[in-house]
Amino acid sequence: MDHYTHPASQHPSVSTVYPKNLVSVPGRASFWLRRFLAFVGPGYMVAVGYMDPGNWATDLQGGAEFGYTLLFAILLSNIMAVILQALSARLGIVTGHDLAQACREWLPGWLRMPLWFTCELAIIACDLAEVIGTAVALQLLFGFPILLGTVISVFDVFLVLLLMRWGFRALEAFVMTLLGIIAVCFGIQLVASSPEVGEILKGFLPSSQLITNSDMLYVAIGIVGATVMPHNLYLHSSLVQSRDYERTYDGRKEALRWATWDSTIALTLALFINAAILIVAAAAFYRTGHHDVAEISDAWRLLSPILGFGLASTLFAVALLAAGTNSTVTGTLAGQIVMEGFLHLRLPYWARRLVTRGLAVLPVLIIVGFYGQGKVGALLVFSQIVLSMQLPFAIIPLVMFVSSRKIMGAFRLSRPWIIVSWVVVAIIVGLNLKLLNDAVIG
Known part of the structure; x- marks a missing residue:
C-alpha cells in the first residue's frame, strides 16, 4: 500500500493555499469522537455553497x-450533492491532488x-450571486x-485576510458560526x-405533478x-x-470515513435550511394566495405582516447577509485552489479576491445603473445558468478519476458506486441542459 505515499507527500495544495500548518489529528x-x-x-x-442566494430564489419561488x-426536488438534489462531495473528498485524500491538480x-x-x-467563469458567477445577496441584505437591513451595497461588498476582502491570519481552524469556526x-x-x-x-412529509415524496406540470418541472430543474x-x-x-492524517493506506481509509461523515452531516444541515426556506x-405565501413571490425583497416585505x-x-435578512458573507471565505479559497491547480x-489573497469580486461587481453596477434594481433578480438567474453550464466540466472528470484503478488503486470505486455516480x-447534466435550453429559448 506504499503506492499511496508518494503523491500526498508533496502536499501540492496544502503548502500554499492554507494559511497555517496542517490541523493536527489525535x-x-x-x-x-476526538x-x-x-x-x-x-x-x-x-x-456554504448549497445555500447561496441562487438557492434562496428557487426555493422561495417553489414554495x-x-x-x-x-x-422532493430539494431532497433529491441534496442526495446527489452528498454523493459528489464524498467522491471529491475521496480524490483529495487518496491521491493528494485536488480536482484542479488532477x-x-x-x-x-x-x-x-x-x-x-x-x-x-463559474467562480465569478457564484461571486455574482454573493454580491447580489449581500447588497440586497444590506438594503433590507x-x-x-x-x-452602495454592491460597492460595500468589495471590502469583504479585508475580512478574509483577517481570518486567514488567525489560521485555518478560525476560518472554519467563522463559517460554522454563520451557518x-x-x-x-x-x-x-x-x-x-x-x-x-402532514403536507411537509408528503412533499418529500415524489409526485406525478413533477412530470405532468411543466411549470413545476421547470422550477424543480432550477432547484x-x-x-x-x-x-x-x-x-x-x-x-x-x-x-495531518497518516499518508498510509489505513490513515487514508480512516480520513476518508471521517471526511465523508463530516460532509454528509454538513449537507444535511444545508438540506434543513433549503427545505426551511421552501x-x-x-406556509406564508402559498397558503395565503401570494403565489407570485419570487424575489427575495418581496419575500422580506411580506413575511412579517x-x-x-x-x-x-429581520431574521430573514440577517440570514441572507450571513449566507453572503460566508460565501466570501469559501469563494476566495476556491479561486486560489483553481488558479494554482490548473x-x-x-x-x-487580496489581489485574487479583488479581481474576482471586481469582475462580479461590474455587471451588477451596469445593470442597476441602466435598468434599475428591478433587474437584479434576472441577473441572479443568469448567474445560475452560467453555473449550470460549467457543472459538467467538473463532475465528469471527477467521476472518471475516482473510477480509475490506475489513479485510485485499492480505493477505486466499486462497480455499483461507479454506476450510481454516472447515473447522478x-x-x-440532463437537468442542467434542459434548464439552459429553456432559459435560452425563453
Whole structure:
C-alpha cells in the first residue's frame, strides 16, 4: 500500500493555499469522537455553497407557487450533492491532488486552459450571486441602495485576510458560526409559520405533478441545477488535505470515513435550511394566495405582516447577509485552489479576491445603473445558468478519476458506486441542459 505515499507527500495544495500548518489529528489510541472532531470543518465550508442566494430564489419561488410539493426536488438534489462531495473528498485524500491538480495531471494538455476558463467563469458567477445577496441584505437591513451595497461588498476582502491570519481552524469556526446563525433564523421562522406537518412529509415524496406540470418541472430543474456548485468539488478535494492524517493506506481509509461523515452531516444541515426556506414560503405565501413571490425583497416585505411576527423579516435578512458573507471565505479559497491547480500560478489573497469580486461587481453596477434594481433578480438567474453550464466540466472528470484503478488503486470505486455516480452525472447534466435550453429559448 506504499503506492499511496508518494503523491500526498508533496502536499501540492496544502503548502500554499492554507494559511497555517496542517490541523493536527489525535493519535489512534484517542477516543473516536476526538478523532472525528479533528476532521470536522471542510464539510461545513463546502455546505456554504448549497445555500447561496441562487438557492434562496428557487426555493422561495417553489414554495410560493407550488406549496410543499417541491421538497422532493430539494431532497433529491441534496442526495446527489452528498454523493459528489464524498467522491471529491475521496480524490483529495487518496491521491493528494485536488480536482484542479488532477485535471492538470491526468487530462490531455489541450483541455487544461478551457477547463480553467470555465471554472473561473463559474467562480465569478457564484461571486455574482454573493454580491447580489449581500447588497440586497444590506438594503433590507439598513436601507442602503443596491449600488452602495454592491460597492460595500468589495471590502469583504479585508475580512478574509483577517481570518486567514488567525489560521485555518478560525476560518472554519467563522463559517460554522454563520451557518448556525442561518439555521437559528430559519428555525424560528419555521416555528412561526406553523406549517402543516402532514403536507411537509408528503412533499418529500415524489409526485406525478413533477412530470405532468411543466411549470413545476421547470422550477424543480432550477432547484436541482442551482444546488451542486462546481467550485465546491474543487474546494472540497483540497480542504480535506488540511488534516495531518497518516499518508498510509489505513490513515487514508480512516480520513476518508471521517471526511465523508463530516460532509454528509454538513449537507444535511444545508438540506434543513433549503427545505426551511421552501416550507416558510409555502406556509406564508402559498397558503395565503401570494403565489407570485419570487424575489427575495418581496419575500422580506411580506413575511412579517403575513406571519404576524415582527422579527420574521429581520431574521430573514440577517440570514441572507450571513449566507453572503460566508460565501466570501469559501469563494476566495476556491479561486486560489483553481488558479494554482490548473496554472501553478499564485496571487496574494487580496489581489485574487479583488479581481474576482471586481469582475462580479461590474455587471451588477451596469445593470442597476441602466435598468434599475428591478433587474437584479434576472441577473441572479443568469448567474445560475452560467453555473449550470460549467457543472459538467467538473463532475465528469471527477467521476472518471475516482473510477480509475490506475489513479485510485485499492480505493477505486466499486462497480455499483461507479454506476450510481454516472447515473447522478447523467441526471444533473440532463437537468442542467434542459434548464439552459429553456432559459435560452425563453
